Amino acid sequence: MTTAVIGATGRVGSEIVRGLLARGETVTALVRDPDKARRAFGEPEGLRVRSTRLDDPRELAEALDGIRAVFIAMGSIGTEGVIQLVAINAAAHAPSIEQVTRLSVLNASAGSLGINQRAHHSIDDFASSTGVPYSTIRPAIFSASMLAGAREMRISRTWTGLADRGRTALIDHRDVAEAGVRVLLDPALWNAHYDLTGPVAMSWPEALELLSAELGEQVRFKVANDRQFLDGLIGAGVPAGTAELLMAREWAILAGENDYTTETFQQLTGTPARPLQEFLHEHRAQFAG
Numbered sequence: 001m002t003t004a005v006i007g008a009t010g011r012v013g014s015e016i017v018r019g020l021l022a023r024g025e026t027v028t029a030l031v032r033d034p035d036k037a038r039r040a041f042g043e044p045e046g047l048r049v050r051s052t053r054l055d056d057p058r059e060l061a062e063a064l065d066g067i068r069a070v071f072i073a074m075g076s077i078g079t080e081g082v083i084q085l086v087a088i089n090a091a092a093h094a095p096s097i098e099q100v101t102r103l104s105v106l107n108a109s110a111g112s113l114g115i116n117q118r119a120h121h122s123i124d125d126f127a128s129s130t131g132v133p134y135s136t137i138r139p140a141i142f143s144a145s146m147l148a149g150a151r152e153m154r155i156s157r158t159w160t161g162l163a164d165r166g167r168t169a170l171i172d173h174r175d176v177a178e179a180g181v182r183v184l185l186d187p188a189l190w191n192a193h194y195d196l197t198g199p200v201a202m203s204w205p206e207a208l209e210l211l212s213a214e215l216g217e218q219v220r221f222k223v224a225n226d227r228q229f230l231d232g233l234i235g236a237g238v239p240a241g242t243a244e245l246l247m248a249r250e251w252a253i254l255a256g257e258n259d260y261t262t263e264t265f266q267q268l269t270g271t272p273a274r275p276l277q278e279f280l281h282e283h284r285a286q287f288a289g
């Protein structure tokens with residue numbers, strides 16, 4: 001069975017491609033930048049890299065012809081959100097497609113404080129309106145999110161944010177992809193939603209205690225007010241829409257929306273989810289400076 005991956009050169013999408021290839025599956029990566037795909041994957045057997053304008057329904061229809069399953073891993077807002085709708089619509093009209101599996105987010109719902117959660121919920125609603133056979137992977141915040149603070153941590157041994165309390169069970173994005181691959185390859189798992197968390201819920205200050213232990217040096221959480229946090233993000237070149245999304249993420253954490261764990265990863269894969277310590281150890285150099 002050939003699986004098409006949209007967002008194939010991204011953080012999760014690239015791991016989905018690798019996971020499928022490692023199982024001997026054939027993959028068509030629909031990408032805007034084939035050179036980036038070649039740098040990421042080389043030219044392995046089983047992979048076809050197809051340069052595709054993802055906002056063009058005709059190109060997508062051609063690319064999906066004969067494809068049985070699609071994985072979509074992209075952002076939920078702005079252009080990426082629109083591309084997701086175009087891709088879902090194209091898949092809904094492609095006779096060969098039996099399943100669209102999409103990377104969503106934990107707590108995707110209309111009532112979440114999180115902009116990302118509401119945007120993913122709206123994409124789910126759209127998918128439902130098309131009648132496309134559909135499943136989602138809904139992960140907690142990625143461990144890799146801490147890399148966004150790596151520069152500040154290297155310079156000042158602080159990480160500035162709003163949420164000095166409220167816990168989240170951070171999940172490794174490789175585990176997210178592994179769960180996605182399991183769902184893609186087992187039709188018995190299709191047409192359902194999978195809420196994925198890491199093994200332990202913790203606050204940002206508690207996560208920084210683990211990083212401090214890894215580095216052998218104290219890294220402190222620095223609490224900002226909304227204005228300071230927003231100015232910091234914009235000053236660092238974060239686009240306004242993403243800054244708004246990151247602020248709303250902090251508010252959702254403070255409200256306790258993420259304060260739980262699920263067994264879903266273990267149930268899907270038979271193995272425990274990676275602890276945060278593993279990610280921090282592997283990326284130590286980026287935090288240490």
Ligand SMILES: NC(=O)c1ccc[n+]([C@@H]2O[C@H](COP(=O)([O-])OP(=O)(O)OC[C@H]3O[C@@H](n4cnc5c(N)ncnc54)[C@H](OP(=O)(O)O)[C@@H]3O)[C@@H](O)[C@H]2O)c1
Pocket residue numbers: 006007008009010011012013031032033036054073074075076079080083103104105106116138139140141142143145
């Ligand atoms: N970060 C978290 O903590 C977290 C937690 C839970 C859920 N999520 C969800 O995960 C998703 C993001 O996944 P990710 O981190 O794997 O994403 P990512 O690394 O940012 O990858 C996004 C992909 O979309 C492609 N893309 C972006 N704009 C495009 C455009 N205009 N035309 C064509 N391709 C375009 C990128 O292509 P290029 O490679 O060419 O740039 C890339 O392949 C979001 O929906 C988010 O809600 C994130």
